[in-house]
Amino acid sequence: MNTRTRTRITRTGAAAAGVLALLGVNACSAAETGGGSDKVVNLHTPSWVGAEVNTAVAAYLLEHELGYTVKTKQMDETPAWDAMSQGKIDAILEDWGHPQEEKRYVEGNKSVVSAGGLGVTGHIGWFVPKYVVDANPDVTDYKNLNKHADLFKTPESGDKGQFIKGDPSYVSYDNALISNLGLNYKPIEAGAEATHLAQLEQLYKNKKPFLTYWWTPQWMNATMDLVEVKLPEYTEGCDADKKAVACAYPDVPLKKWMNAKFAEEGSDAAKFLKNFSWSTEQQNLVAKYVAGDKMTSEKAAEKWVKENESTWKAWIPKS
Template sequence: MNLKKSVNLLLAAVLVFALVLAGCSKENNESGASSGASGSPAKNKEITLAYVAWDSEIASTNVVKEVLQSKLGYKVNMLQVDAGPMYLGIADGSADAMVAAWLPSTHGENYYEPNKDKFEDLGVNLDGTKVGLTVPSYMDISSIEDLNGDIAKSLNYTITGIEPGAGIMTATSKAIEEYELKDWKLLESSSAAMAKVLQEAYAKQEPIIVTGWTPHWMFAEMDLKYLDDPKNVYGGDEQIHTLVRLGLKDDQPDAYKFLDQFEWTPADMEAVMVDIFNGTSEEDAAKKWIEANADKVNKWIDGI
């Protein structure tokens, strides 16, 4: 092989190597651009959402998950826990965020206040919630105070509750004491089991009393009412807040900005809950709502 030919081959090899490097650089730049303001690789865009298995939080957390995945390119891990561990998970950093803080009454004293310096509160994501003792409207009863009357026997002195440790369960135990509901018991179950018991009694027009809250699909599907709470044990109207672990803003700025801008209405949440109740999967119900509310979703991710 002569010298001229060797030089030409060497130059050709150098040119090919340079083109390969340029292509890799372009790929990395495009990947960095698509990963958000941090410029971190897309593979690092992973986040863990903590939630409790209440119908309201199943709806909201699945909507947040779908936006993070489909709009922002995140891998999302779902961590289902009870209320106490949900707060502790955000406080100790084992979870990144949750959109299920019912404040100021339901979660305030037991979960929020003891940990408030260990996470960041991004504020209200839904306004106008309520919790309390709930009965079908066909029942001739209007106040918690009435539970000391003749109605008690027909209800078997039983309030059907949800998961032990939930804020509404703590409040109901307190209500039993405050209203001196002697011989009454609070039955622990789950939100799904509570709703099923309510549906069965409602279908037969039988007396039933449960721990209820809005937004919830059961208020859309049945004619229900809250019992008046003159001692204000359950508090008034509440809000649901978004909480994130300390440091999330620096580690995952795209997710942080979206979570900070996430807000919707009770009607929005109920639409997702009703679809799930009627048989749509949680994921598909979230996708359906997002597709139907593009303008609202675009505001959530504006600036990312």
């Protein structure tokens, strides 16, 4: 997150296992290769469901339509950039912004090149349930949060309101925001994303008030009606000093990146990955199949591919 790095969200372990299971059979039988193989494609698999289904759908089409063997490497984002620069990973399909890595590998040694946009815009913010807003309409402005701090108190937060944070492995500036905006709230880490989502699901089911770090795309937005709390407007550079930040998170058009050598060789796989672009709604739907409906990633990808040929047909390189 240097943007999403400002907000990393660990997605469900079950979904992660599903994507690895999807690609593991072929991966085990394939020879280990770096970027540029015309038979094997190495893709990064992040730990959150939305990005995992990018990989699942891309892998399904690469294997079933273009005859490739797809291997995945699951790792955090910064190490993935390092691996991509070395040709150990051919592509990252969902990046929320890593300016330091871009400067080093794209502008610097030119080992990484842009593969275009994913078609999805990421957004991070603070959210409360709509039932809380219905009872307290002014809670949607951060200036009124102190007025409602008692509403969000928990045994863990003591005499302050509780703010539920995302996964601690993801960079965010919620602690600084709470301090710099003078809010009477205590940030409490929810744990990994699966734990975070389970906690919110239970609170929502019981109509309990909560204030939480939240994001889109996120498939659970279809099952929980959450309303964003207005923070001070984001302006370019307002988040440069992470200790002094006092503004909202920016919207982030999500990007794809490729190993430069892999891209230059111009294989059908490289052309396909550049063409791969879908909407937030499409990504959320496949993520729901996995995380909500408990489908395996392979079955979820297969279901979407069979029902959306008009979308993915345009991604297949013309011979």
